[in-house]
Amino acid sequence: MSDAAVKAREAAPTPEAEQELTDGFNLIIDALKLNGLTTIYGVPGIPITDFGRMAQAAGIRVLSFRHEQNAGYAASIAGFLTKKPGICLTVSAPGFLNGLTALAHATTNCFPMILISGSSEREIVDLQQGDYEEMDQLAVAKPLCKAAFRVLHAQDIGIGLARAIRAAVSGRPGGVYLDLPAKLFGQVMNAEAGKKSLVKVIDPAPAQIPAPEAVKRAVDVLKSAKRPLIILGKGAAYAQADDAIRRFVEQTGAPFLPMSMAKGLLPDTHPQCAGAARSTVLAQSDVVMLIGARLNWLLSHGKGKAWGTEPKKFIQIDIEPKEMDSNVEIVAPVVGDIGSCVEALLKEAGNGMPAPPADWIKTVTSKRDENIAKMAPRLMNNNVPMDYHGALGVLRTIVKERPDAILVNEGANTLDLARGIIDMYQPRKRIDVGTWGIMGIGMGYAIAAAIETGKPVLAVEGDSAFGFSGMEIETICRYNLPVCIVIFNNDGIYRGTDVNSVGTDPAPTVFVKGARYDRMIEAFGGVGVNATSPDELKRAVNAAMDSGKPTLINAVLDPAAGSESGRIGNLNPQSKLKKK
Ligand code: ADP
Ligand code: TPW
Ligand code: MG
Numbered sequence: 001m002s003d004a005a006v007k008a009r010e011a012a013p014t015p016e017a018e019q020e021l022t023d024g025f026n027l028i029i030d031a032l033k034l035n036g037l038t039t040i041y042g043v044p045g046i047p048i049t050d051f052g053r054m055a056q057a058a059g060i061r062v063l064s065f066r067h068e069q070n071a072g073y074a075a076s077i078a079g080f081l082t083k084k085p086g087i088c089l090t091v092s093a094p095g096f097l098n099g100l101t102a103l104a105h106a107t108t109n110c111f112p113m114i115l116i117s118g119s120s121e122r123e124i125v126d127l128q129q130g131d132y133e134e135m136d137q138l139a140v141a142k143p144l145c146k147a148a149f150r151v152l153h154a155q156d157i158g159i160g161l162a163r164a165i166r167a168a169v170s171g172r173p174g175g176v177y178l179d180l181p182a183k184l185f186g187q188v189m190n191a192e193a194g195k196k197s198l199v200k201v202i203d204p205a206p207a208q209i210p211a212p213e214a215v216k217r218a219v220d221v222l223k224s225a226k227r228p229l230i231i232l233g234k235g236a237a238y239a240q241a242d243d244a245i246r247r248f249v250e251q252t253g254a255p256f257l258p259m260s261m262a263k264g265l266l267p268d269t270h271p272q273c274a275g276a277a278r279s280t281v282l283a284q285s286d287v288v289m290l291i292g293a294r295l296n297w298l299l300s301h302g303k304g305k306a307w308g309t310e311p312k313k314f315i316q317i318d319i320e321p322k323e324m325d326s327n328v329e330i331v332a333p334v335v336g337d338i339g340s341c342v343e344a345l346l347k348e349a350g351n352g353m354p355a356p357p358a359d360w361i362k363t364v365t366s367k368r369d370e371n372i373a374k375m376a377p378r379l380m381n382n383n384v385p386m387d388y389h390g391a392l393g394v395l396r397t398i399v400k401e402r403p404d405a406i407l408v409n410e411g412a413n414t415l416d417l418a419r420g421i422i423d424m425y426q427p428r429k430r431i432d433v434g435t436w437g438i439m440g441i442g443m444g445y446a447i448a449a450a451i452e453t454g455k456p457v458l459a460v461e462g463d464s465a466f467g468f469s470g471m472e473i474e475t476i477c478r479y480n481l482p483v484c485i486v487i488f489n490n491d492g493i494y495r496g497t498d499v500n501s502v503g504t505d506p507a508p509t510v511f512v513k514g515a516r517y518d519r520m521i522e523a524f525g526g527v528g529v530n531a532t533s534p535d536e537l538k539r540a541v542n543a544a545m546d547s548g549k550p551t552l553i554n555a556v557l558d559p560a561a562g563s564e565s566g567r568i569g570n571l572n573p574q575s576k577l578k579k580k
Helices: 003-010 025-036 049-057 070-083 094-107 121-125 137-144 152-171 182-187 191-198 211-225 234-238 242-252 273-284 297-303 338-349 358-379 388-401 414-420 441-452 464-466 471-477 518-522 534-547 568-571
Strands: 022-023 037-040 062-066 086-090 115-118 147-150 175-181 188-190 228-232 256-258 285-291 314-316 331-337 406-409 430-432 459-461 483-489 527-531 551-556
Touching: 022 025, 022 191, 025 049, 025 152, 025 182, 025 406, 037 049, 037 070, 037 441, 049 062, 062 441, 070 115, 070 234, 070 430, 086 094, 094 115, 094 137, 094 175, 115 137, 115 441, 137 147, 137 175, 137 358, 137 459, 147 152, 152 188, 152 191, 152 551, 175 182, 188 191, 191 242, 211 273, 211 285, 211 314, 211 331, 211 338, 211 568, 228 242, 242 338, 242 414, 256 273, 273 358, 314 338, 358 388, 388 406, 388 459, 388 483, 388 534, 406 414, 406 441, 414 430, 414 459, 414 568, 441 459, 441 464, 441 471, 441 483, 459 464, 471 483, 471 518, 483 534, 518 527, 518 551, 527 534, 534 551
Parallel strands: 037 062, 037 086, 086 115, 115 175, 147 175, 228 256, 228 285, 285 314, 314 331, 406 430, 406 459, 459 483, 483 551, 527 551
Antiparallel strands: 022 188
8 A cells, every 4th residue: 555545544534424535536636736737738538528627627728639649749849838747638549649649759859748648447458358448558658758657546646646747857858658547537535635645746857967077077178169169959948048048158159050949049140140051060160069959860960971071079968968979979978957057167167268269250150141141032032933932031020020929830841941041039939840850740839839828829831741730720719829820832742743653643742732721720710811922921921910810821832842851851762773
């Protein structure tokens, strides 16, 4: 018997009939509220339908989606935006599996999230006797998340949720699975004992202070640099140490490169921003400091052609010790939470950071300014049909004028070009496909961004990307969220021009020509606009952002605009055999 159960028995001397009682339903709700977890993203059904109703009645915001994967993505990005675990609630087996993709995504991206699923009865599942929606969910979840727990007794709900919260947010954040068998919800216990069994988690993500030697080593290496570079990743955005990071970057005077979701941590227009000179700084730098960014495929694993022939010294700041040396040698690992690490670096550097050599700064800024100048005229084109640059030139200005809006972005060309073209000005305003380059985050992210921040949302979506979560426009309309979706409609995946050379079926990458996505949202009372020129697009987006009404704009792009796989066509395996 657990401690909580022993306590419960001691606290329950009166016969059951005279006691005030509580049950699993109420204890889960109370435990969530006690820990400030007041938003649930999910899809109802057996055994959690009543739970959703009761949670709503108890003041929890319950957002009911059309598919669990989208609810899961919403929860994952809520975790990124708030540093509290996003909660996703699903039914058993199929609902659980639909949510599991998002849980794995949260873990891969280091976002804190808890997937809570109802499950069928242990006795039947373990004997494989074919229960309704039977599945050994705990076993299935384990390899795909940071931690997985099951609660069998009402008196253990408090501890179960506490463990889930700590696992999700402490150290490197990630996805946690919490399995709640149907029977648990109805289990009854003494109300007073139940209350006592709940746990308010104190300091769920304790500061992790770096070792002074590690900090000194890092500063020494950075001071020795002739061509320093700082790379900011989404871990730095997550850490919410915005002011310290800015002070540190400015004190070093080094060029910085923001990874996609770290854009805006310092404005992309900051004099030290090297975003538009990416190839130059990667190839030519001699000391690279990574702050909350991994040397994974997105940084070409820290080696090879992209990194040039110049020998590199890497400094890495990360909360996960095992991340060090994952791809190349890290000469100065600094393990700790980013807030504490950057504060310690600032202290160690004192006023003594030498400015980087002037010729390095000149190399970087002239390359950057040259690239920006080259791009500028393309962004002002008013071509019909639109190309990516014409459409994105408009959106770039709109984001500049509305810097507190949240930009959601997915697609291939739509993603790569928007990332490069649209400058960001504030932290955590750009959320996108993340570490996996996953399609389908769009509407879930848009919903959670609107709910969690109360700010307007602009979702820039490839037509294929949008299709993965498109049904959630009903959810957006139902909750009347200030979301403006712009679909870059080029009739397909990468392009709309492929043809099948042998038969009448369409080629695998193309969709219905001239599709009118704007009409879909009208079915749910939202505003639909068909925009065929940059001017029309500009008017429609501004109207949507001013009104805050759910809006979907079908931006008609040239089907021939766009290239295979956007900027990562090099990752495509190619057949060496002659085409038939
Ligand atoms: P990006 O894709 O932007 O390059 P990654 O997801 O690859 O970023 O890397 C994020 C890194 O940030 C992970 O290695 C993670 O362990 C780390 N991280 C997340 N939160 C913190 C934090 N609060 N303090 C330190 N490191 C963190
Ligand atoms: C879950 C593979 C990468 S990009 C993409 C797919 C299907 C769509 C690109 O077309 P889109 O953008 O959105 O119209 P554009 O501007 O280039 O035309 N399934 C998942 N994730 C990924 N990444 C894929 C498939 C993919
Ligand atoms: Mg497309």
